[in-house]
Amino acid sequence: MLFNSGCKFVINGVNQERNFNKLCKDYDLSDISRKSYTHTSFVCKISKQKKIEKELKECGFEIIEKKEFGIFSFLKNLLTSYGLVAGFICGLIACIILSGFILKIDVVGLEKINQEEVYSILSNQNVTTFCKKKDISLSSLEKTLSKNIENISLVSAIIKGNTLVISIKEKVQNDEVDNLDNFQPLVSKFDGQITNIKLVQGTLKVNVGDMVKVGQILVEPYILDSSNNKRAVKPIAEIEARVWQTFKTEHKESKIVSRRTGKEQVVENLIFMGLNLTNFHNECDFPSYELKIDTICISNNNILPIYRQKITYYEMETILIEEKFEENKEKIFEEIKQKALLYLDKCDIIKNEYFNVNKINGQYVVEYVVEIIKRID
């Protein structure tokens, strides 16, 4: 129906047959259908409709309905819609005019460089939105940008439609350049014998089986390239070593200790501005004692700084304690072991442990030696 164009007439009048006999001599008619005695509809070509209409009127027929259909009718209606045509023409003209201007500037690929910096350089070159495309020299724009902005390794400018696309590739700042000569070598934190090395980067200065001391360099902060030049890198390695750690304690079989007997004596004083207001007897009757002084402010303000001082004397006695080493050996070993374990890290692997006992000047010196595998880097 869309491509089969035509014009449908519905006419009113008498003597229809004679009319169609006359019309069919000059025109091709189709779909002739008589709806009633006086009403008939038929279809003719669009190009012939005006002539047919004229002839029908001359013959005294009343045209009740006239309807065009098909693509030619649609195009005809479209072209006779003057507002629409005018709008289309105006839009077309606007598009043609605007196609010569830059409507948008896109800057892509920025990470560290500020976008405003790029825009300011572009505006200095008279490259802004609504500037003419033909006034922009892309090659000179690229040169200007790469010259004025540091850290640009590559810049390209293209015009895509009405958009100026500035694509910038920034320079990659690697650690080797930034931290040249700032890297410190990896040194040993413990004395020990190296058992395992996992070098990530740097130059290794030790081997498995080497004995190392605290502060000894394990990995140097550089690598040698193919030209035998040093290139600085951050030294990274996992180095494990067998470390012997010694913990020492002394044991005397007889020792004199001082302890409280349980007796105590309490003296209370009132102190005002450093002066003792009471006149009590402050001397203690114990031959040997230790004291404890508690001071409490009574007035709770600084206007009258009156303090109550409580001195407690504890009587002390001196006794001789005898502990045989052989009888307490296990207890001493366990105590020194527990103390030693406090100093070890959680990830340390204990490989071996032993005790050394020496008697020097009447006292026993107990050494607890623990052999562990731990990271020394």
Place this chain on the structure above:
Amino acid sequence: MFNFFDDLKKEFKLQPSVFSAFNLVMVSTSLVYLEGHKGLLKLSDENVTLRVKKGVVCIMGKNLKISEMTQKTIAISGEISKVEVL
């Protein structure tokens, strides 16, 4: 509109004497094609009458309408029940 009988003459190389003043062909009961009519005498839903040389062709049926009409040919469609040549 195509001329059925002209195509027939060309295809089978028939002599013109084979064809009379008017020629009529009926396609099932839904279409009648007639060549050589001299005009429309009556047009209604149930009856279409055409004048031909030395006679009249009367087509009867229901919902009849003229599908195509030129000076010499005519095609009538609808539920055709009878075609009479008088």
